[in-house]
Amino acid sequence: MSGPIRQPDPVTDEELRRLRWQCRRGMLELDHLLSGFLDRGYRDLDARGRTEFLALLDNQDQELSDWFMSRSIPEDPVVRDLVRHIVAVVTPRRT
Amino acid sequence: MSIPSRHFDALIIGAGGAGLNAALQLASADVRVAVVSKVFPTRSHTVAAQGGVNAALANVLPDNWHWHMFDTVKGSDYLGDQDAIEFMCREAIPTVYELEHAGVPFSRLDNGKIYQRAFGGQSQDFGGDQAARTCAAADRTGHAILHTLYQQNIRARTHFFDEFFALDLVRDKDGVIAGALVLEIETGEPLLIEAKATLLATGGCGQVFRTTSNAHINTGDGCAMALRAGIPLMDMEFYQFHPTGIAGKGMLITEGVRGEGGFLVNKDGERFMERYAPRAKDLASRDVVSRSIVTEVKEGRGAGENGDYILLKLDHLGAEVIDKRLPGIRESSRIFAGADPIREPIPVFPTAHYAMGGIPTDRFGRVVVPVGSGSEQVVAGLYAAGECACASVHGANRLGGNSLLDILVFGRLAGKDIIDFVRENPYQRSVDPASLEEAMSRLTRWDQKGGGVPAHQLRAEFRKCMEDHAGVFRTEEVMAEGYQRLCELRDQFKDARLTDHSKVFNTARIEALELQNLIDVGLSIAVSALHRKESRGAHSRPDYPNRDDVHWMKHSLYYREADRMDYKPVRTKPLTVESFPPKERVY
Structure with a gap:
């Protein structure tokens, strides 16, 4: 695939602060995954990806936990890909 | 000072199981009730409770x-108050039925009755055969309860202040609690909520330790507010640690891993538990395994770049056994430790899990404080329930399945008592401007600019110091040294500053406010632990290895002012039955 490389839009401090609070959840596992992704992966998302991340945060903690821990798979392929992407970004790489 | 205000009959701070169950009693009785929660209510930590009631x-x-x-x-290792325990165990039955009627989808038996599973520490006939006492909604009991209670509260028209952070309690001129000053996180603006009765239901405080299974929200806010209002915290030295949390992260790795044949090794590959517990080895009790892990790390046999964890090995079990019998463990380890246990060991360290102590209450959720010698009095209009409270039903050690029970029973009873209280006290008290100003100063101090230690740096240092000096390894020397350092950090906090002074969703400011709570509550744990010279339940001291009923069968009370300790007797007389006298705790 060729074409111009699109740079992600800059993220405002306020946007990050709002999202940081939405990443505060009832389960430690979700705190780590969602806050970790906000720090390490969110800036690299394009506008659509950011909207999808925001929508993901609206899901219930138990549902998010099931998806992240592979107890169930999201029906929506977009959500499925995003969940996989978050796990890939947050999982520590051991040497 | 002009601060907008709202008036309610009852104010509840915290929207977990305790807060929502209390709110439901109140709203159903047409009492005007407000619930303040720093996160959306269904994101409260109750959602993480899997076990049951x-x-x-x-x-x-x-x-x-x-x-x-x-x-x-x-x-409880005989530290629990037997009147409160009798009350909780009796009330458990109607409480579960009430939840069932409210719509909690409990797992069922074929005959339609609620299914009950067996948990450790449950017996028939006073220490006989295993009992099956835990009611569960599959493996998501907390989620089911929280959602049911939230929906019922919406139906009953409870007023929710979502994403509001409670700063401090406020009083009238006579010193009676008259509500709380809260902060709207979105706008950064304060709001005074005046109420005839206030219930603290803010949950646990696991974040005082570096490694914890608690969510980031569990910063002991209610306990710290009580301390700043001059109320002592009770039995704070009793904190449950789970021996195997994922190192540096805190997520629990179930004991089932060791039950299935997994074992712990140090950096040299030695099965060190054979030295500490030659018979039980890796299946020794939680406190023994936890302390052994910490000893290995302290003595330089920890694994990893910094030598600060131990390895839990289960690759010898094979992929099939791991996938079949330990579902979730492989995924958890891969995601949070970056280690696939089929090929490599899981890095682990003891993780802080549950606070048995908290704000002292009677069995109606009313906050009580000592007066004179031996007696105590109710703090008019102030209630506490859930993990932040201590009705003294867990004593020195909590049983599985009793924590959800505690929050539900005492949340419910506190709600019922508040109904009576607001009927008997129909007039709103006027908030003393001096009290309001004091609460406001907690917020405005963060507007100061200039040098000073960054708050986030202090937070990390404080939590590490708590882990090293008030965690599972508790000798006089270790704890005394830690107390000095914690005091230094507390002093440094007075000069801590923020670089971000914006108002809208200033999460750095919220975290700084939480840090003050962590410091206040952390000191209560460290000081209470330092003073208790015995081993009982979760408080385990190598230098005082035995339980000492003669000198220490009493409750600790920690006061923030001058880090003062006081004590009160254990209530050994139940309500209607004979006492259970202390015995050696053998299972």
């Missing part, structure tokens, strides 16, 4: 509340 329904095996009471008294 104990109640002697006798649906699977014979059972009755008196046996449940015996197990709880014994489990």
Whole structure:
């Protein structure tokens, strides 16, 4: 695939602060995954990806936990890909 | 000072199981109730409770509340108040039925009755055969309860202040609690909520330790507010640690891993538990395994770049056994430790899990404080329930299935008592401007600019110091040294500053406010632990290895002012039955 490389839009401090609070959840596992992704992966998302991340945060903690821990798979392929992407970004790489 | 205000009959701070169950009682009785929660209510930590709720329904095996009471008294290592424990075990039964009627989808038996599973520490006939007492909604009991209670509260028109952070309690001129000053996180603006009765239901404080299974929200806010209002915290030295949390992260790795044949090794590959517990080895009790892990790390045999964890090995079990018998463990380890246990060991370290202590209450959720010698009085209009409270049903050690029970029973009873209280006290008290100003100063101090230690740096240092000096390894020397350092950090906090002074969703400011709570509550744990010179339940001291009922069968009370300690007797007389005298706790 060729074409111009699109740079992600800059993220405002306020946007990050709002999202940081939405990443505060009832389960430690979700705190780590969602806050970790906000720090390490969110800036690299394009506008659509950011909207999808925001929508993901609206899901219930138990549902998010099931998806992240592979107890169930999201029906929506977009959500499925995003969940996989978050796990890939947050999982520590051991040497 | 002009601060907008709202008036309610009752104010509840915290929207977990305790807060929502209390709110539901109140709203259903047409009492005007407000619930303040710093996160959206269904994101409260109750959602993480998987196990279940104990109640002697006798649906699977014979059972009755008196046996449940015996197990709880014994489990508490005889530090629990027997009147409160009797009350909780009796009330467990109607509480579970009420939840069932409210719509909690409990797992069922074929005959339609609520299914009950067996948990450790449960017995029939006062220490006999295993009992089956825990009611569960599959493996998501906390989620099911929280959602049911939230929806019922919406139906009953409870007023929610979502994403509001409670700063401090406020009083009238006579010193009576008259509500709380809160902060709207979105706008950064304060709001005074005046109420005839206030319930603290803010949950646990696991974030005082570096490694914890608690969510980031569990910063002991209610406990710290009580301390700043001059109320002591009770039995704070009793904190449950789980031996195997993922190192540096805190997520629990179930004991089932060791039950299935997994074992711990140090950096040299040695199965060190054979030295500490030659017979039980890796299946020794939680406190023994936790302390052994910390000893290995302290003595330089920890694994990893910084030598600060131990390895849990299970690759020898094979992929099939791991996938079949330990579902979730492989995924959890891969995601949070970056280690696939089929090929490599899981890095682990003890993780802080549950606070037995908290704000002292009677069995109606009313906050009580000592007066004179021996007696105590109710703090008018102030209630506490859930993990932040201490009705003294867990004593020195909590049994599985009793934590959800505690929050539900005492949340419910606190709600019912508040109904009576607001009927008997129909007039709103006027908030003393001096009290309001003091609460406001907690917020405005963060507007100061200039040098000073960054708050986030202090937070990390404080939590590490708590882990090293008030965690599972508690000798006089270790704790005394830690106390000095914690005091230094507390002093440094006075000069801490923020670089971000914006108002809208200033999460750095919220975290700084939480840090003050962590410091206040952390000191209560460290000081209480330093003073208790015995080993009992979760408080385990190598230099005082035995339980000492003669000198220490009493509750600790920590006061923030001058880090003062006081004590009060354990209530050994139940309500209607004979006392269970202290015995050696053997399982």
